[in-house]
Amino acid sequence: MKKIVLLLALLGAMGRAQAQPTQLKTEHLILVTIDGLRWQEVFGGADPALLGRHHQPAGSLPPASASRQALLPFLWTTVAAQGQLYGNRALGNYLNVTNKARLSYPGYNEMLTGFAADAGIRNNAKIYNPNTTVLEVISRQPAFQQQVLVYGSWDAFPFIFNAPRSGLPVNAGWQPATGPGLSAPELALNEQLRAIDPHGAERPDSLTFGYAFAHLQRAHPRVLYLALGDTDEHAHAGHYGAYVRAAHTADQYLAQLWDYLQSDPKYCGKTTLLITTDHGRGGNRLGQWAHHSRFLRGSDQTWLAVLGPDTPPTGEQRAPGQLYQHQLAQTIARLLGVAYTNDKLTGAPIEAIFDGGLPLLAESVAPGPAGSFAPLSQSAR
Ligand SMILES: [Zn+2]
Structure with missing residues (x-):
């Protein structure tokens, strides 16, 4: 009996030892989509055959853009050396939307809520999202109030985040920068925006990035x-x-952003x-690369890059594996130390992003209407 009591005490102590929360260094988080x-372009560079077949509008491509390093130099120098890249299917490393x-x-709904809302969000119709996103939950924590910003080129983002309900400041589409205290670059961008005739659902990325960066x-x-x-x-x-070329420009924005984050003591060493x-596209044949839908094979295939102080620099993931887009929401919450549950099952955080394994939260996750972890049996390969 004594032995059993001793054993139980020992097990209890071990349990407590394991429950010690791992302290993460991440205090700030930047998500870029x-x-x-x-x-195919992220891991393989621009396809020379497609470049030859589909006429190029005016403007020059980066030299030797067929190589991935030339097309996406920030991803293939900085992130590949200091961070992680998931989704090279040529190596059996998969990331899929569900x-x-x-x-x-x-x-975007799956990425930001942690579950696929097939019954509610079937297409791109601009309806206010009935679901709550992880950014909305984070913005309600006392330490994150007025601390979450959203900038999008597509004018659907106020709907995706249900801005009227969530109160998140979402600047998207042809919206200018508003509010008191705008900086000189923001005022200049407003002038640029006014000079363009709004057309379509998207403003140019140059404006979106400019606004967000400023x-x-x-x-x-x-x-x-x-x-x-x-x-x-x-x-x-x-x-x-x-x-x-737009992908190359996006990579330049990332480099500019990261350079700035490293130069600012508020962000340096504390930012992931x-x-x-949001989705893949069709394959190279018959112009299918141009589109994506439930009927086009490859449209569910995506990728992920991570760079930050809590992420081991394992570079391009070369081992076979399967991740899902619905794991992003819990990964974001865990990086910022925020407990996140939703009224549906949400995908588990991506463990390999966290150095030394998945950290526990300082406070245990209150049982929500749904559990936090949903290892799915479904394979979307
Ligand atoms: Zn899209």
Whole structure:
């Protein structure tokens, strides 16, 4: 009996030891999405055959853009050396969306809530999202109030975040920068925006990035979401050259952003950068690369890049594996030390992003209407 008591006491002590929370260094988080940029270009560079076949609009491509280093130098120098890249299917490393629509709004919803809302969000119709996103939950924590910013090129983002309900400051589409204390760059961008005739659902990424970067420097938020869209616009138009050029420009924005974060003591060594996309696209044949839908094979295939103080620099993931887009929400919450539950099952955080394994939260996750972890049996390969 004594032995059993001793054993139980020992087990109890071990349990407590394991429950010690791991302290993360991440205090700030930047999420960047590059709409519909395929894993084929991320891991393989621009396709020379497609470049030759689909006429290039005016403007020059980066030299030797067929190589991935030339096309996406920030991803393939800084992130590959200091961070992680997931989704090279040529190596058996997979990342998939689980929503059946394989369109933008369903993709952003899955990424930002942690589940595929197939019954509620079936297409890109601009309806206010009935679901709560992880950024909304984070922004309600006392330490994150007025600390979450969203900038998007696509004018659907106020709907995706249900801005009227969530109160998140979402600047998207043809909206100018508003509010008191605008900086000189923001006022200049407003002038540029006014000079353009609004056309379509997307403003150019140059404006979206400019606004987001200027606001970041002015307000130093803890969380910024930057949603770029030029890649998808040019792809749907069938302009492969413009599509890969937009990807190259997005990579330059990332480099500029990261350089700034490293130069600012508020962010340096305390900021994690996540870069991903909302869906894949079709394959190279018959112009299918231009589009994405539930009927086009490859539209569920995505990728992810991570760079930050809590992420081991394992570079390009070369081992076979399977991750899902619905794991992003819990990963974001865990990086910032925020407990996140939703009224549906949400995907588990991506363990390999955290040095030394997945950290426990300082406070245990209150049992919500749904559990936090949903290892799915479904394989979307
Ligand atoms: Zn999209």
